[in-house]
Amino acid sequence: MQYRNYIKSTIFLAMFFYGLVILALYQIEGRFHLPVYNHASLDSKLFFLKHHAEIESADTIIIGSSMGLNNVNGVLLEDSSIIVDKVVNLSAWSMKCSYFLPIVKGIVSHGNVKRVIYPAQYFDFTPGQEAEGINSKTAFGYLSRKPVDTFLYVLKSSKNLINLIDQFQDWHYFTNPKTYAYLVYDRTGGNQLDINQDTANPHRWGKVDGYTLAPFKEESLDCLQELADMSQTHHFDLIFIVQPFRKTVISANPDLEKIMAEFDEQTKNILKFESTYHINAHQLLNLDDSHFADKSHLNIKGANVKTRKLTEIIREIASP
Amino acid sequence: MLFNSYTYIFFFLPFVFAVYFYLNKHRLTIASQGVLFVASIVFYCWWKIEYLPLILGSILVNFYLGVSLAKQNSQGKIARKSLLTIGIAANVALLGFYKYTDFFIENVNNAFNQSIPLLNLTLPLAISFFTFQQIAYLVDSYRGETRDYNLLHYAVFVTFFPQLIAGPIVHHKEMMPQFDNVRNKFISTKNISRGLFIFTVGLFKKVVIADTFAIWATSGFDEAATLNFIDAWVTSLSYTLQLYYDFSGYTEMAIGAALLFNIKLPINFNSPYRALDIQDFWRRWHITLSRFLKEYVYFPLGGNRKGKFRTYANLMATFILGGLWHGAGWTFVFWGFLHGVAIVFHRLWRASGFRCHRVLAWFITFNFVNLSWVFFRAETWSDAIKVLRGMFGLEGVILPPIFAEAFSTLSKYGVSFNQNFLLLSPVHDKFLLVLSGVLAGVLLIKWWLGRISFKANLAVSLANSFLFVVSLIFLVRESPFLYFGF
Numbered sequence: 001m002q003y004r005n006y007i008k009s010t011i012f013l014a015m016f017f018y019g020l021v022i023l024a025l026y027q028i029e030g031r032f033h034l035p036v037y038n039h040a041s042l043d044s045k046l047f048f049l050k051h052h053a054e055i056e057s058a059d060t061i062i063i064g065s066s067m068g069l070n071n072v073n074g075v076l077l078e079d080s081s082i083i084v085d086k087v088v089n090l091s092a093w094s095m096k097c098s099y100f101l102p103i104v105k106g107i108v109s110h111g112n113v114k115r116v117i118y119p120a121q122y123f124d125f126t127p128g129q130e131a132e133g134i135n136s137k138t139a140f141g142y143l144s145r146k147p148v149d150t151f152l153y154v155l156k157s158s159k160n161l162i163n164l165i166d167q168f169q170d171w172h173y174f175t176n177p178k179t180y181a182y183l184v185y186d187r188t189g190g191n192q193l194d195i196n197q198d199t200a201n202p203h204r205w206g207k208v209d210g211y212t213l214a215p216f217k218e219e220s221l222d223c224l225q226e227l228a229d230m231s232q233t234h235h236f237d238l239i240f241i242v243q244p245f246r247k248t249v250i251s252a253n254p255d256l257e258k259i260m261a262e263f264d265e266q267t268k269n270i271l272k273f274e275s276t277y278h279i280n281a282h283q284l285l286n287l288d289d290s291h292f293a294d295k296s297h298l299n300i301k302g303a304n305v306k307t308r309k310l311t312e313i314i315r316e317i318a319s320p
Numbered sequence: 321m322l323f324n325s326y327t328y329i330f331f332f333l334p335f336v337f338a339v340y341f342y343l344n345k346h347r348l349t350i351a352s353q354g355v356l357f358v359a360s361i362v363f364y365c366w367w368k369i370e371y372l373p374l375i376l377g378s379i380l381v382n383f384y385l386g387v388s389l390a391k392q393n394s395q396g397k398i399a400r401k402s403l404l405t406i407g408i409a410a411n412v413a414l415l416g417f418y419k420y421t422d423f424f425i426e427n428v429n430n431a432f433n434q435s436i437p438l439l440n441l442t443l444p445l446a447i448s449f450f451t452f453q454q455i456a457y458l459v460d461s462y463r464g465e466t467r468d469y470n471l472l473h474y475a476v477f478v479t480f481f482p483q484l485i486a487g488p489i490v491h492h493k494e495m496m497p498q499f500d501n502v503r504n505k506f507i508s509t510k511n512i513s514r515g516l517f518i519f520t521v522g523l524f525k526k527v528v529i530a531d532t533f534a535i536w537a538t539s540g541f542d543e544a545a546t547l548n549f550i551d552a553w554v555t556s557l558s559y560t561l562q563l564y565y566d567f568s569g570y571t572e573m574a575i576g577a578a579l580l581f582n583i584k585l586p587i588n589f590n591s592p593y594r595a596l597d598i599q600d601f602w603r604r605w606h607i608t609l610s611r612f613l614k615e616y617v618y619f620p621l622g623g624n625r626k627g628k629f630r631t632y633a634n635l636m637a638t639f640i641l642g643g644l645w646h647g648a649g650w651t652f653v654f655w656g657f658l659h660g661v662a663i664v665f666h667r668l669w670r671a672s673g674f675r676c677h678r679v680l681a682w683f684i685t686f687n688f689v690n691l692s693w694v695f696f697r698a699e700t701w702s703d704a705i706k707v708l709r710g711m712f713g714l715e716g717v718i719l720p721p722i723f724a725e726a727f728s729t730l731s732k733y734g735v736s737f738n739q740n741f742l743l744l745s746p747v748h749d750k751f752l753l754v755l756s757g758v759l760a761g762v763l764l765i766k767w768w769l770g771r772i773s774f775k776a777n778l779a780v781s782l783a784n785s786f787l788f789v790v791s792l793i794f795l796v797r798e799s800p801f802l803y804f805g806f
Contacts, residue, residue, distance in 0.1 A: 003509035006776035010516060013785035021789065159326070161793040 021161065025154045028164075034157035035164040040174065041069070041093035044183050049090070050143050053189055055107055058088040059114040062190065063104060065095045067119045067243045071298045073307040074188025081311045083318045084115075089189035096124060097223035103139050104227070108234040110144075115237040115314065118227070119281075121245065121296055122263035125220035180204065180294070192300040195293035204294035206246070208253050216263055224270050231275040237317060240271050241310070242280045244287045244302070246295045279313060281306055321366035323573040324527050324795060332363065336481075337580055344505040353472050353499065356581070360479035364445065371444035375479065378414065382407065382454040383474045389461035404462040408455055415451045418444055423648035446485045448645060450478050452612055457492050459616060466492065473499050482577040486570055488588040488608040495583070504582035511579045513776050517784050519576025524787045525569030527794040532754055533562035541703055549717040552710025559697045560690045561758065564593065567606070593689070596681040598662040601689060609645075613638050632667070636660040646696070651704060655695040662688060 001009075025034060033040075033047030049055060060077070062068045068091030078087050090100060090107075097120075107113060141149030157164070167174075174183040177194040180201070185191055197205065224240070231238040242264055250257050264280055271278040291302030298306060321328050336359040343352035365372050385407040389400055422438045429436055457474075460466050469477075469492070477495045478484075498504055540547055540555025547555060571588040578585045588607050595601035602610050618638045624631040636657070643656020676684070691711070698704035709715050717735040719727065724737035731737070774780065 001776045001778065001781075003513045003776050006513045006781050007509060007516065009778065009781045010513075010784050010788075013782055014788050017785055017789040018792065021793065158793070159795060 018158070021158055022154060025158055025161070029150070029154060032164075032168075034153060035160035035167065036153050036157045038160045038163050039092070040167050040181075041066075041183060042095065044174075045090065045092045045185075045189065046139070046142065048185050048189050049088070050145065052185070052187075053088050054086070055088055055143060056111050058086045058107075059112055060084045060087045060117065061104070061107060061113055061115075062087065062089040062091055062117045062119070062188075063095075063100055064091045064119050065124050066091070066093045066297060067121055067124060068117070069093065069190055070182075070193050070293070071119050071243060071303050071306060072117065072190060072310065073186075073192060073300075073303045074190040075186045076304055076307045077311060077314075078188065080308065081314055083314050084311075087188040087190075089185075091119075091190070097220065097227065101223055101226060103143075105230065106139065106143075108230065108236060113234075113236050115239060115317075116227070116231065117239045117241065117310070118224075119241040119243050121243040122216040122259055123214065123296075125216040125224075125263070126214040180297070192303045193293040193297060195299050197289055197292070200292075200294050204297075205292075206249055206295060208249060208256060208295075215259055218266070221266060221270060224267060228271055228273055228276045232273055236275065238271070238276045239310075239313070239317070240267060240276065240278050241306075242267065242278075242282055243296060244282045244285055244291070244298065244306070246289060246292050247286075248289070249295045277313070277317060279310075281309070285309060321363050323570065323577070324523060324791075326795065329523075332359070333577060333580070340581060341507050349505055350472065352505070353476055356481075357472060357476050357479060360476070360481040360484055363481040364479065364484060367445050368442070371447075374414075374444055375446075375450060378411075378450065378454065379475050379478050380471075381410065382457060382478075383469075383471055386457050386461040386466060386469075386474075389458060390464065390466050400462060404458060407458040411451050411455050411458075415447055417441075418447055420644075420648045449487050449489055450484070452489050452609075452616075452645075453478060453492075456612060456616055460492065467496070469496055480578070480583070482574040482581075482583075483585055486567070486574075487606075488571055488574065488586050489612050490585060490608065491611075494586060498583050501582075506582075508582050510776075511582050514774060515576045515579030517576070517774060517780065518572050518579065520784050520788045520791065522569045522572025522574075522576060523791040525565045525572065527569075527791050529758055530562045530565035530569055531794065533558040533565065537562050537697070540707065541697055542699070544706075546715050547707060547710030548715050549710060549713045550719070552707050552715070555707055556690055556694055556711060557755070560593075560693050561755075563693060563697075564589070593686055594682070595685050595689075596678060597685055598659065598666050598688065601685060602659075602663070609642065613642050617641055632664045635663050635667075639663065649699075651695045651698055651701065655692055658688075658692045658695065662692075 028034065030051070033044040036043055036046065055061075062072055062074060068089065072089070074087040074089050077084050090103060092100075097118075104116065108116070139149075142153045170181075173179050173181040176182060177184070177191070178199060180193065180195070182191055182193060228238055242260075245256075245260065250260065260282070268278050270276075285306060287298070287302055287305065291298055291305060293299040293302075321332060323329075336355065339355050340352050340359075343349070343355060361372065361376075364375060385403060389403055389407070418441050421441060425436050425438055428434055457466065473496050474492075476499055477490070477492055480490075480495070483490055536554050536558035540551060541559065544551065544555075568589040571585075575585045575587070586608055590604040590607065592601055592605035595604050618634055621634040621637060622630055623634060626634075637660075639660030640653055640656040643652045643654070643659070646652045646655075691708070694707050694711075695704050698707065717730075719730075719735060719737050721737045727735065727737075
């Protein structure tokens, strides 16, 4: 073979193989999440939102990190509330406010959203590794099933294909509600952990380390401010919920108590519009250890208690 | 900019290639050299622009020093020697300032119980490499071995982007004539074919093999508090393989990319882990560094011409300096010391007339290299001790249950048999699979290439494109090369 032909055939074959990869990803795309952001929870959430949720008809969206994913029972909220009609949970693990803000922007601009529920704790605003930002236009295009945006997602995910293989291998963790990695969603896109004190990971249950005590970043609260401003311009209620924390952990760590008090104070100062509501669920519910899956995540029992209270709060807000 | 990034593979490299040969086609050869220089500077600054004046200043000073040294008749021998000493001292001072100042301060603080604040300087990328290359240029200019080079060619020689960051450490004699050669100004499909193949093999080695072993190495060295017997061996072997595949992968990508421009870089690795003695290892590992140390450190110290004792002392000095070149830390110095001792021991052994069976020789050499890498990789002494304690079974030995019957007597000595014999990381169970895959792949490739070598045929083209696409799938990691830190 001449060298010139060798180069041509190598380039052609490489394009052919890459084309096969793209085709395979198209096939996978309808059945399993693509590793677009290399983040199992976010990627599986985008897959869920595209294929199993009707975002356009949602009047209530839940946003946040695992605080939003695990700590509110969306199905119970839909069933028990006469105000809430359709819930969609956008939350994914460790999602910072700035990360999902573009998607929220897209949804409230195009949809029928009346309220946004944001369960969070101070560590959702601590410095940390930020995931690659979402392009709201492309993300919303993907969720709206636009072919070009879907192609861009497929193309982007081909870069992360190795992580998809890893996720396939670890899928048994993701389908087990007794693990913290549980990623099977109910019809709203949330899930609850079937973990209690006896089955909890001891480290997660009570240990307070440097990460736990990392102070929240005030600049990160700018995003909450932006969300609050958006609630005014797009006419929805923003219900911000400071999440419950295990009391025994707090009482043993005065620094933690101080951080939480400061967080409570600062978020209260931001959420002063008529359309914004600040709920401190830690103080309001005063939950004991039986409601927790670890020091800050609620289990099924805790999530249900919190959701019932949230139902009442939403009813009060809706009452003239 | 990383070789293993989309930006480099799909934009930077093709763009520079196209512009370079377009200009050459129109006989704008000086402009094409200028393009190579500018592209190399862009490549360098992609990481950090702050050190641009440093590399440019270093090039200018060394070039003019070299030109002055080369003018043999215009100056006396003493003046030229002084100039050479100043030149070398300036290069060493520059390297020393950025690389060793904090190390020096730390040691002063520890020795004299002081608290002098560290400077926390960021190590300028590639400084160890371009400093060595330029010291060699100065020495050769002094020896009258350099030709009448021009500044642009010299600048391209120092900054040529395929080898700028982590070598191979090239010699002006093997590079600058290539930049001059008119035949190299034309596109060569043969070189492109070979270049693409070598580049792809390097890319595959880096992103698929090295970065996979990196998971276990990082987990064992940096994250685990203690390591049991198997954990420790998985950790050390992972690093041994990671380092080889990472660095040789980088070098092959450099060689492949340079070939696209018709520039042949020297090989840097020749199956080093097949070495049968430590001297053999250093003939196969980082060949261009060994060459530099031999020609510019070992020989000037006297080499083996001043008696046995001086030979051994020179070898020790050369290897300790080699260790220090890799990093400012006592673990690097100790690594160099270990290799120096091994080389001296090997010489004594050979002189005494002893011989060793090939398999045993390989086993001893490989394990010595593997053990010594522990010091090379560990960030602190305690990390090194942690891994070594595990490797020697001092943190307990847990074996898979399948060995329980055959080795039941070992339980008397504290050996236990448990399904969880590896605790290292969530993916520990794949280590043996990956290791077997790599070994099988290496054997297959050796067998295949050994029979047919590189030929432009459909089978090689198929393998080339397949490996390239597989590498692209792994590219998400985009991790830097280990030798960027040196």
